[in-house]
Amino acid sequence: MSTEITGATAGVTAQATRGAGPGRASKPRKSDRARAEARLGWWLAGPAFVVMLAVTAYPILQAVYDSLFRYRLTAPDDRGFVGLANYGVVLGDPVFWQSLGVTTLIMVITVAIELVLGFALALVMHRAVLRLRGLLRTAILVPYGIITVVSAFAWFYAFDINSGYVNSWFSWVPGISEDLNWFAGTGTSLFVIIASEVWKTTPFISLLLLAGLAQVPGDLEEAAQVDGATWWQRMKRVVLPNMKAAIMVAVLFRALDAFRIFDNVFIMTNGANGTTVLSLLAYRTSIGRLEIGLGSAISVLLFFCVIIICFIAIKIFKVDLAGARGEK
Amino acid sequence: MGATKALTGRQKIAWAAITLVVLVWALFPVLSILATSFKLPSDLNTGNFLPTSWSWTNYEQILGPDGSAQELFLSSLRNSIGISLIATAISSVLATLAAYAIARLDFPGRKLILTTALGVSIFPVISIVTPLFNLWRSIGLYDTWPGLIIPYLSLTLPISIWTLTAFFRQIPWELEQAAQVDGATTWQAFRKAIVPLAAPGVFTTALIAFFIAWNDFVYGISLTSTEAARPVPAALAFFSGASQFEDPTGAISAAAVVVTIPVVVLVLLFQRQIVSGLTQGAVKG
Numbered sequence: 088m089s090t091e092i093t094g095a096t097a098g099v100t101a102q103a104t105r106g107a108g109p110g111r112a113s114k115p116r117k118s119d120r121a122r123a124e125a126r127l128g129w130w131l132a133g134p135a136f137v138v139m140l141a142v143t144a145y146p147i148l149q150a151v152y153d154s155l156f157r158y159r160l161t162a163p164d165d166r167g168f169v170g171l172a173n174y175g176v177v178l179g180d181p182v183f184w185q186s187l188g189v190t191t192l193i194m195v196i197t198v199a200i201e202l203v204l205g206f207a208l209a210l211v212m213h214r215a216v217l218r219l220r221g222l223l224r225t226a227i228l229v230p231y232g233i234i235t236v237v238s239a240f241a242w243f244y245a246f247d248i249n250s251g252y253v254n255s256w257f258s259w260v261p262g263i264s265e266d267l268n269w270f271a272g273t274g275t276s277l278f279v280i281i282a283s284e285v286w287k288t289t290p291f292i293s294l295l296l297l298a299g300l301a302q303v304p305g306d307l308e309e310a311a312q313v314d315g316a317t318w319w320q321r322m323k324r325v326v327l328p329n330m331k332a333a334i335m336v337a338v339l340f341r342a343l344d345a346f347r348i349f350d351n352v353f354i355m356t357n358g359a360n361g362t363t364v365l366s367l368l369a370y371r372t373s374i375g376r377l378e379i380g381l382g383s384a385i386s387v388l389l390f391f392c393v394i395i396i397c398f399i400a401i402k403i404f405k406v407d408l409a410g411a412r413g414e415k
Numbered sequence: 416m417g418a419t420k421a422l423t424g425r426q427k428i429a430w431a432a433i434t435l436v437v438l439v440w441a442l443f444p445v446l447s448i449l450a451t452s453f454k455l456p457s458d459l460n461t462g463n464f465l466p467t468s469w470s471w472t473n474y475e476q477i478l479g480p481d482g483s484a485q486e487l488f489l490s491s492l493r494n495s496i497g498i499s500l501i502a503t504a505i506s507s508v509l510a511t512l513a514a515y516a517i518a519r520l521d522f523p524g525r526k527l528i529l530t531t532a533l534g535v536s537i538f539p540v541i542s543i544v545t546p547l548f549n550l551w552r553s554i555g556l557y558d559t560w561p562g563l564i565i566p567y568l569s570l571t572l573p574i575s576i577w578t579l580t581a582f583f584r585q586i587p588w589e590l591e592q593a594a595q596v597d598g599a600t601t602w603q604a605f606r607k608a609i610v611p612l613a614a615p616g617v618f619t620t621a622l623i624a625f626f627i628a629w630n631d632f633v634y635g636i637s638l639t640s641t642e643a644a645r646p647v648p649a650a651l652a653f654f655s656g657a658s659q660f661e662d663p664t665g666a667i668s669a670a671a672v673v674v675t676i677p678v679v680v681l682v683l684l685f686q687r688q689i690v691s692g693l694t695q696g697a698v699k700g
């Protein structure tokens with residue numbers, strides 16, 4: 088049966104491969120057919136496309152519009168056009184700059200730690216014998232699948248001065264004692280927030296890196312080994328250059344994700360002691376204080392920050408998002 | 416790699432150590448909150464990792480018929496399961512159609528759709544919460560299931576489209592025509608040749624989408640205000656103790672364990688599929 092199918096396949100391959108690979112360019116002669124195909128394509132993909140635009144493009148445009156008004160839900164009749172005044176208020180407020188600083192700090196530290204940890208994990212999974220590989224993957228998928236809020240509570244309760252055990256376990260470490268309140272200072276709070284964030288999201292980055300590792304040609308590495316290259320030389324000269332694209336994409340995705348950090352901070356400190364991040368500031372302004380105008384301005388600024396990070400990554404670091412994600 | 420050569424004794428020990436470190440690293444916080452969930456209120460502040468006596472009190476509080484947090488927790492659990500499943504179903508259907516078109520048909524705009532999905536996936540969620548909050552209040556979607564399902568699509572659709580497109584590109588579509596040549600009808604050919612190949616991809620994608628919807632906190636806390644629609648992550652942040660003088664630590668830990676169980680079960684069952692889904696959508700070989 089299967090041989091029959093394979094035999095028949097050969098006959099129709101010429102027609103069938105049209106959908107994949109280089110034979111894609113439509114020939115001008117088949118314009119009717121091409122038009123029908125385009126119509127069908129849009130009928131199928133259109134709904135997803137429209138939904139995606141409706142749930143993001145429309146709200147962000149609305150936010151841009153709202154940000155130009157003096158508008159609080161507590162006094163809706165007082166609504167009036169103020170131009171860019173809201174942006175002036177936000178940019179003139181040291182709280183905004185401090186949040187931007189803390190957010191950037193969290194982003195840089197988390198991504199740096201995760202890149203190293205994630206790469207180590209990816210190497211371990213790549214090298215592990217088959218039996219261990221399943222066990223290791225299952226274990227690291229637990230943090231990936233767990234709810235971020237649950238992770239935040241787990242880390243919070245472990246370090247908390249009342250319910251925690253970290254202080255009594257690590258009281259021999261200089262600086263840690265029974266009455267160290269981790270959530271009373273900026274540095275110590277950020278330490279726990281970053282720990283939870285790193286624990287929860289390293290699996291994701293390590294799976295992206297694992298996929299990158301799989302693309303490194305094995306014979307190149309073996310050749311280097313035969314030539315007497317040390318482990319470190321092989322890493323630096325063969326493995327890393329060959330998976331540069333995967334690393335860049337992983338870093339960019341995690342950086343953008345870390346820049347939006349909200350859950351961990353909300354649960355652990357709710358922004359106390361100088362740990363307010365940009366997302367929390369926007370949330371508090373618009374949902375907490377119902378200042379739609381100001382909150383929208385912060386939202387728009389946050390959106391611009393994300394665009395700037397993308398721009399820097401693509402223009403300066405030449406991250407080829409589309410290429411690395413399989414679309415040529 | 417290592418499998419080609421038999422492991423020496425020292426290598427075996429090294430691998431055992433590495434595996435142990437990874438396991439502890441990955442599971443310790445889960446064990447930590449599991450231990451906390453079995454502690455009595457009087458046992459919470461002793462500074463010990465394990466409870467002195469194991470107790471189901473916290474679970475009775477959230478699940479038992481007279482539990483103080485039972486109403487809050489069970490309604491949020493219902494909301495989370497319902498909203499996440501519906502959002503996953505809708506995005507799976509839309510993404511399957513879109514990915515099929517992108518992988519199989521030649522039409523202008525394929526790249527535009529993929530780029531849009533990429534753009535949406537990096538969108539800061541909080542940026543669209545303010546306008547949605549305002550709009551939902553004026554059109555009556557605030558604090559309702561559809562009010563969360565719609566924005567959840569912005570989280571689940573992009574990754575579903577990417578992952579499924581990668582999956583569908585690997586399907587040998589010629590099989591369909593081959594089956595037709597062999598005398599199968601169009602429908603038979605699709606059902607017998609294509610569906611078995613495409614179904615695992617759709618299933619994996621749905622699983623990943625469900626994890627993402629299940630994890631949401633920003634929308635859940637901003638667009639709901641009562642038990643009518645509040646999902647679990649948001650409800651956890653609103654837990655209070657049995658009385659106002661009591662810490663909700665135990666109840667929150669127990670609830671956290673309950674909502675983590677399905678995640679662990681799904682991961683145990685579908686480890687291979689989840690990994691292939693996550694890596695396929697990301698970097699295609």
